[in-house]
Amino acid sequence: LAKHGRELEQLSDEVNVDFYYEAAVAGAIPIIRSLSESMVGDWILRVMGIVNGTTNYILTKMQETGADFADALKEAQALGYAEADPTADVEGYDAAAKAAILGHLAFHTPVTDGDVFREGITGITAVDIQVAKSMDMVIKLLAIAELTSENEISVRVHPAMLAKTHPLASVRESFNAIFVEAESAGQLMFYGRGAGGTPTASAVLGDIVAIARNLMEDSVASSVSDYNKFKVVDISQIHSRYVIRFEVKDRPGVLAAIASTFAKNDVSLNTVDQNDVGEDAELIVMTHEATEAALSKTVAELSKMDIVKSVASVIRVEGYPS
Amino acid sequence: LAKHGRELEQLSDEVNVDFYYEAAVAGAIPIIRSLSESMVGDWILRVMGIVNGTTNYILTKMQETGADFADALKEAQALGYAEADPTADVEGYDAAAKAAILGHLAFHTPVTDGDVFREGITGITAVDIQVAKSMDMVIKLLAIAELTSENEISVRVHPAMLAKTHPLASVRESFNAIFVEAESAGQLMFYGRGAGGTPTASAVLGDIVAIARNLMEDSVASSVSDYNKFKVVDISQIHSRYVIRFEVKDRPGVLAAIASTFAKNDVSLNTVDQNDVGEDAELIVMTHEATEAALSKTVAELSKMDIVKSVASVIRVEGYPS
Numbered sequence: 236l237a238k239h240g241r242e243l244e245q246l247s248d249e250v251n252v253d254f255y256y257e258a259a260v261a262g263a264i265p266i267i268r269s270l271s272e273s274m275v276g277d278w279i280l281r282v283m284g285i286v287n288g289t290t291n292y293i294l295t296k297m298q299e300t301g302a303d304f305a306d307a308l309k310e311a312q313a314l315g316y317a318e319a320d321p322t323a324d325v326e327g328y329d330a331a332a333k334a335a336i337l338g339h340l341a342f343h344t345p346v347t348d349g350d351v352f353r354e355g356i357t358g359i360t361a362v363d364i365q366v367a368k369s370m371d372m373v374i375k376l377l378a379i380a381e382l383t384s385e386n387e388i389s390v391r392v393h394p395a396m397l398a399k400t401h402p403l404a405s406v407r408e409s410f411n412a413i414f415v416e417a418e419s420a421g422q423l424m425f426y427g428r429g430a431g432g433t434p435t436a437s438a439v440l441g442d443i444v445a446i447a448r449n450l451m452e453d454s455v456a457s458s459v460s461d462y463n464k465f466k467v468v469d470i471s472q473i474h475s476r477y478v479i480r481f482e483v484k485d486r487p488g489v490l491a492a493i494a495s496t497f498a499k500n501d502v503s504l505n506t507v508d509q510n511d512v513g514e515d516a517e518l519i520v521m522t523h524e525a526t527e528a529a530l531s532k533t534v535a536e537l538s539k540m541d542i543v544k545s546v547a548s549v550i551r552v553e554g555y556p557s
Numbered sequence: 558l559a560k561h562g563r564e565l566e567q568l569s570d571e572v573n574v575d576f577y578y579e580a581a582v583a584g585a586i587p588i589i590r591s592l593s594e595s596m597v598g599d600w601i602l603r604v605m606g607i608v609n610g611t612t613n614y615i616l617t618k619m620q621e622t623g624a625d626f627a628d629a630l631k632e633a634q635a636l637g638y639a640e641a642d643p644t645a646d647v648e649g650y651d652a653a654a655k656a657a658i659l660g661h662l663a664f665h666t667p668v669t670d671g672d673v674f675r676e677g678i679t680g681i682t683a684v685d686i687q688v689a690k691s692m693d694m695v696i697k698l699l700a701i702a703e704l705t706s707e708n709e710i711s712v713r714v715h716p717a718m719l720a721k722t723h724p725l726a727s728v729r730e731s732f733n734a735i736f737v738e739a740e741s742a743g744q745l746m747f748y749g750r751g752a753g754g755t756p757t758a759s760a761v762l763g764d765i766v767a768i769a770r771n772l773m774e775d776s777v778a779s780s781v782s783d784y785n786k787f788k789v790v791d792i793s794q795i796h797s798r799y800v801i802r803f804e805v806k807d808r809p810g811v812l813a814a815i816a817s818t819f820a821k822n823d824v825s826l827n828t829v830d831q832n833d834v835g836e837d838a839e840l841i842v843m844t845h846e847a848t849e850a851a852l853s854k855t856v857a858e859l860s861k862m863d864i865v866k867s868v869a870s871v872i873r874v875e876g877y878p879s
Contacts, residue, residue: 257595263739263741263742263743263745264745265587265590265591265594265595265596268587268590268591268594268595269587269590269591272587272590272763272766272767273579273587273590273760273763274587274759274763275762275763275766276758276759276761276762276763276765276766277759277762277763402727402748405724405727417585417759418755419585419755419756419758419759419762420585420749420750420755420756420759420760421585421749421750421753421755421756422748422749422750423585423586423747423748423749423750424746424747424748424749425745425746425747425748426724426744426745426746426747426748427742427743427744427745427746428742428743428744428745431743433740433741433742433743434741434742434743436598436741437596437598437599437739437741437742438595438742439598440597440598440599440741441594441595441596441597441598441599443598444594444597444598445594445597448778448779449776452774452776452777453776454771454774454775454776455774456770457770
């Protein structure tokens with residue numbers, strides 16, 4: 236569906252048959268029908284979801300027990316939430332496929348998994364989680380499809396910091412949830428079981444009943460339209476806030492030098508927090524909104540500075556109260 | 558719809574036209590389509606919702622500012638959330654109408670507003686909210702339709718204490734949300750704007766597009782079925798936990814006398830908390846599950862006891878972790 240969804244929709248039109256796939260994204264949660272039928276008269280601005288239960292389970296354990304990624308993954312594997320080879324989940328491939336399907340439905344634009352920027356959670360450390368906590372945020376792996384201010388769309392999967400007050404922040408363990416912002420409906424959230432035998436069966440049965448009802452009426456459901464041809468922008472073009480954590484030498488003038496590197500690249504800072512670590516210092520910076528291109532350039536320049544020992548992590552911030 | 562929904566469905570069948578009303582319950586939230594189409598192959602066990610934005614706004618203010626009901630109502634009226642005559646909202650009539658519609662959809666059984674037990678929030682005090690807080694709970698006005706263990710259904714609206722960890726507990730201000738438990742899908746929650754011009758328009762437009770699509774196919778959507786004829790039980794038959802707060806004389810043997818009154822009526826106690834209030838004491842009791850009939854009988858007997866000065870409040874507890 237994420238690779239050839241459009242062709243499958245077209246084929247179903249040609250041979251005049253129903254084509255339903257409610258269980259494909261977020262299991263028992265009726266997000267496909269809600270986007271393609273209930274909200275079809277609205278203008279979707281953004282879909283942001285926790286669509287992979289394995290990674291949400293791992294991040295919940297890291298959040299609640301302080302475990303590092305490797306230990307949380309082992310626990311998820313022991314419980315059967317993660318596969319022996321967890322790549323598809325932890326590297327975000329599964330979520331990226333779902334992001335493509337959601338982007339296609341939400342924006343009536345062909346989107347395939349190849350269009351989706353993807354970054355997994357293997358780089359998230361216990362320290363990152365701790366930093367998020369200290370800023371009243373949690374880290375979630377998000378699948379995002381959104382309309383940009385330039386009327387293009389961005390479809391991406393990456394870990395992000397999210398304010399604890401955001402409805403998605405309290406989605407724990409292997410549960411899924413999809414947060415939708417629409418011009419008229421405003422904010423909506425759909426929450427439930429994203430996987431498992433019976434939740435999947437519930438969604439499939441709903442589709443089968445719909446098909447049976449259509450057969451009785453001798454009718455065929457509309458296929459998902461793609462009358463919009465929004466350009467899918469490269470990740471470098473998106474605007475986001477970022478939290479950057481790096482180790483610096485503890486010398487006079489360090490903060491000024493670093494702040495001016497951000498300023499030179501047009502990235503303005505929201506908060507700066509400095510902690511001493513032995514003879515060095517750890518700097519935690521949250522930016523205001525900046526383009527990913529400007530942020531990447533800043534980080535590259537920072538990495539080369541003599542006073543910067545290492546850039547430990549760069550994490551995007553989503554759903555920040557404006 | 559709550560009074561004559563069944564007749565309207567039958568009439569739409571007779572004249573062979575579509576009959577959609579997504580905006581009737583919880584505004585922009587696609588709960589009607591989700592219950593009647595997406596989950597139609599599942600077996601719904603329980604629908605529990607915050608379906609009235611005005612009362613949720615009032616309870617949120619009471620919860621977050623410590624305001625009493627009268628002041629929170631005044632604020633809601635000043636902001637246009639509550640009408641000059643707030644009866645339909647605060648006495649639960651609006652929520653009861655929605656409970657009837659949800660009960661009909663969820664259980665394929667005719668339910669009208671007259672079948673719905675209804676209790677509003679005018680009796681909820683700042684002290685009740687404080688007691689709930691001290692027990693890690695919040696108070697919400699809930700519309701509930703559930704299958705009982707005797708294969709009957711209970712449809713009711715009343716304020717209830719809800720654990721802070723329950724997904725409905727964090728639904729703030731005038732937002733609506735509906736929590737659904739189904740045999741196969743498990744737990745689902747739908748969250749969004751329950752009222753307002755554009756959210757309602759979004760839901761209505763979704764219906765209009767559905768009707769247009771049906772017209773193009775020369776087909777008509779299935780009406781909501783009522784192949785089940787579950788009996789709607791009287792409130793006296795339901796099982797619930799209760800929190801009871803009462804003032805007693807602070808004398809030796811009071812607790813024993815009170816505990817034995819509960820025991821005699823087959824209501825067992827989960828927690829008892831006693832606070833001194835001048836020469837008297839306040840007792841806060843949470844029961845285990847009991848029938849409403851047994852609880853009412855207990856409360857009536859307690860009220861007549863010499864050592865009991867007054868029964869200040871009796872509040873049901875829902876969604877308690879089992």
